Amino acid sequence: MTSIRDIAKIAGVSPASVSRILNNDPTFHINEAGRVIEIARKLNYNKADKKRGPKQPDSSLSVALVMRYGNMREFNAPYFLNMHKGIDEEAKKWHLRVEQPFKLDDPDKNWTDLANYGAVIIEGEMTAAAIEQIQNINPNVIFLDVNTNIRGCNIYIGGKSAVVNLDGKIVLRKDDLREDGYIAWMKMHNFDQYCHIFTANWSADEALEATNQLLQLKDRPTAIVVTSNPMALGVYKALNDANVNIPNDISVASFDDVEINRFLTLTLSSIDMNTEEMGKATIRFICFRQLTY
8 A cells, every 4th residue: 555655755855845736735745746646646645545456557667577497496495485475565565467478588578568568577597698688678777686887714615606698598607706805815815725616506405515515625625605495404414424524624605595594403604695685775766767767
């Protein structure tokens, strides 16, 4: 339900000003009056019953969500589950309709369908040529969970970032930003000789295998940095199977900080990525951009 405060927040005026404008107060005049009325119209504000009029908002308030994968990976990984939860919850708050017209790796997809939406959210990095073509169809494109501006502990276990084209085919694999940060920190502190990287495909199984490989090193590490919590499960399993004590023999730190951490022995040290807030922030950005211009 859209409130006067919602409209005031977007318009950058006081709730009292919004109320006087929407109630056609003849003694009240400000330059933002037209913008307030337009925002109220787009949000389908109804001062009679404080509810949206039409159940279906116009296309400017609809959002296309193009997910990265067609398999179950995004539905099973807590990282993506929380991200999508944030998108859905914030979209409901702003009465936005979120649809998934296709996924990046779908064999049959019509990119021109994106012109029918007020904004487009795409998960994953794409080539510069692909981004330009999409922007020609819909200029309101937001890339989530990726830094499109970038081209280019003793152990890091992670995966590569994939850059795809319009067909969803991988044309380039590049270092993950967390990997770049790990390498930079190790070099900054003159630990180059202890810098080791094992690349997996983001799964627990491959992280387990990578850990088994690092245990064969002549000089075992004293700490392992893992890219994600699901991969950390594989690391824990491998270390426990090898009777390596955590954290006395090897310390383990990871990213995501999902609920499953509480059930590990010992509890996993993990950085809270707060992907739910990432999803919410994306929707808020869309709302403010669409409704204030």
